[in-house]
Amino acid sequence: MFKRTKSPVEETTVAKPGGKGRPTPTRKEAEAAAKARAKAPTDRKANSRKEREFRAEQSKRIRQGMKEGDEKYMLPRDRGPVRRFIRDYVDARFSIVEMVIPLMIVGLILGYTGNSALVQASSLVLLATVLFVVTDMLVLRFRIRRELKRRFPEEPLKGTTYYTLTRAMQMKFMRMPKAKVKIGQALPDDYR
Numbered sequence: 001m002f003k004r005t006k007s008p009v010e011e012t013t014v015a016k017p018g019g020k021g022r023p024t025p026t027r028k029e030a031e032a033a034a035k036a037r038a039k040a041p042t043d044r045k046a047n048s049r050k051e052r053e054f055r056a057e058q059s060k061r062i063r064q065g066m067k068e069g070d071e072k073y074m075l076p077r078d079r080g081p082v083r084r085f086i087r088d089y090v091d092a093r094f095s096i097v098e099m100v101i102p103l104m105i106v107g108l109i110l111g112y113t114g115n116s117a118l119v120q121a122s123s124l125v126l127l128a129t130v131l132f133v134v135t136d137m138l139v140l141r142f143r144i145r146r147e148l149k150r151r152f153p154e155e156p157l158k159g160t161t162y163y164t165l166t167r168a169m170q171m172k173f174m175r176m177p178k179a180k181v182k183i184g185q186a187l188p189d190d191y192r
Contacts, residue, residue, distance in 0.1 A: 069177045078177060081191040082148065082155050083163060088187050089144060090167045091179035096129075096136040097169055103129045137165055151191065 025033070065073025077083070103125060110122035144164050148157055172179060181187065 066176055067178045069180055074177060077159075077163065082152050082160065085148070085151065085187070085191045086144065086160060086164050087167060087175075087177065087179070088181045089147065090140070090164060091172070091175070092181045092183060092185050092187060093140075094183050095140075095168055096132045098172060100129060100133065101171070137168065140164060140168055151189075 062073050071079050078087075107122045107125040107129070110118045110125065113119070141161055141164065145157065145161070148155070148160060167175060
């Protein structure tokens, strides 16, 4: 009797800049969607299979994002311009660590020959490899600190040495996020 009747009006949807591009659902629609999501699964195996597939797809997307260097997918320790510069600096230089595995293999082969002179040469090769790696890491530490102070004077340097050395101790093909620069490539001046 006292009920208002709505006059039929054409709905026009105008997309606002920055809007979500669709109308807000009514309360009734939102409650129905929430009830549908909250319903217990009827087939547990199918539901768990679907969840596994979703997790696998999500982890694949995260791994791909990390490989490509997308900061959104990186761990917090890898984010920021300072860490990006450290990665590029380490990746752009030749490191003795690149030669550790071949030198270790040569040392082991020489050690198993049975000849006493070759066994001594083997231990000398292994000792020299360790000394070269330690020396290279010390030189890297001092150079990276000097470069960080020059490029990022207001940034704290806490944790940068550890990050640099752990990245440098990995073989180039195993580094994550993947290297974006080649050995010997000049680095840009601005990392902001």
